[in-house]
Amino acid sequence: xxxxxxxxxxxxxxxxxxxxxxxxxxxxxxxxxxxxxxxxxxxxxxxxxxxxxxxxxxxxxxxxxxxxxxxxxxxxxxxxxxxxxxxxxxxxxxxxxxxxxxxxxxxxxxxxxxxxxxxxxxxxxxxxxxxxxxxxxxxxxxxxxxxxxxxxxxxxxxxxxxxxxxxxxxxxxxxxxxxxxxxxxxxxxxxxxxxxxxxxxxxxxxxxxxxxxxxxxxxxxxxxxxxxxxxxxxxxxxxxxxxxxxxxxxxxxxxxxxxxxxxxxxxxxxxxxxxxxxxxxxxxxxxxxxxxxxxxxxxxxxxxxxxxxxxxxxxxxxxxxxxxxxxxxxxxxxxxxxxxxxxxxxxx
Numbered sequence: 238x239x240x241x242x243x244x245x246x247x248x249x250x251x252x253x254x255x256x257x258x259x260x261x262x263x264x265x266x267x268x269x270x271x272x273x274x275x276x277x278x279x280x281x282x283x284x285x286x287x288x289x290x291x292x293x294x295x296x297x298x299x300x301x302x303x304x305x306x307x308x309x310x311x312x313x314x315x316x317x318x319x320x321x322x323x324x325x326x327x328x329x330x331x332x333x334x335x336x337x338x339x340x341x342x343x344x345x346x347x348x349x350x351x352x353x354x355x356x357x358x359x360x361x362x363x364x365x366x367x368x369x370x371x372x373x374x375x376x377x378x379x380x381x382x383x384x385x386x387x388x389x390x391x392x393x394x395x396x397x398x399x400x401x402x403x404x405x406x407x408x409x410x411x412x413x414x415x416x417x418x419x420x421x422x423x424x425x426x427x428x429x430x431x432x433x434x435x436x437x438x439x440x441x442x443x444x445x446x447x448x449x450x451x452x453x454x455x456x457x458x459x460x461x462x463x464x465x466x467x468x469x470x471x472x473x474x475x476x477x478x479x480x481x482x483x484x485x486x487x488x489x490x491x492x493x494x495x496x497x498x499x500x501x502x503x504x505x506x507x508x509x510x511x512x513x514x515x516x517x518x519x520x521x522x523x524x525x526x527x528x529x530x531x532x533x534x535x536x537x538x539x540x541x542x543x544x545x546x547x548x549x550x551x552x553x554x555x556x557x558x559x560x561x562x563x564x565x566x567x568x569x570x571x572x573x574x575x576x577x578x579x580x581x582x583x584x585x
Contacts, residue, residue, distance in 0.1 A: 246296040266314075271374065278568065278576070310376070325367070386545050389553060399540050405480065410478055419481040431540075442479075485506070490518040493515075493524050555580050556580070
């Protein structure tokens, strides 16, 4: 039997999100029905519903930072039970058979991972995301949220947390390493928290110093304004790893000069326009310019466990559903510290 969910969805690329009811599929043998309690707002939600990254199927309910409680499980589910505290991130399915999936890198599935919203699921339906009161997800893509984390601060970890944890882990952030984080927003503030908890020495690189006090409280040992030319002189060849969280065009070559020999600048922000790179900025220090997205399911669970162990929740502002469109405008103005989270009880 299918389930109905209250939702906020975009009727088109140009209209504000509005209340709607959507139908969730019947709970199959390996499915989990989740009562969503909180859903984070990610900048990519805005890009997607407004068609910035390509045409969409409407109405579309976005949201891939989902935290809730298991309400029902299929007859063959073994990983979760009714009452469990769980989360769902940016993907809800993959082929499960390709080399990447078998290695726990479902985000790089050869056939394409299935996004939590606006994607074609394995059954041919279009996925609808977390701006809803419930969701049905196959058990392999449902994560366990540690008891030490409240559900509201845990929700953004399912995107902002794993998007920053994955490159920090992969490129070896830890004791003795100097890490810089470009931008102190929804992604950047989690990058600072996680890198600091890993034992790295963290510096924030931001356009101005207006968030300096926040950055230092979050775990940075230094905070520099990129609008000040002396920053690039003072920090020349200082860092082992730089995480760029900014979804806008910046002078990548200038930031590459801040890397030590064999250092890496990893892009996790997703600007619409290309980022030109001067080859000499790479050649001059055997440097690397890399990219990273989310992590696989096991790595996402590792991230949640790590954040639970270190008490790393996101810094949030909880809003009601009727404030979503206002929140979108504030995100575009960078007027949030540092993640909006929707209380889905307000959709009832």
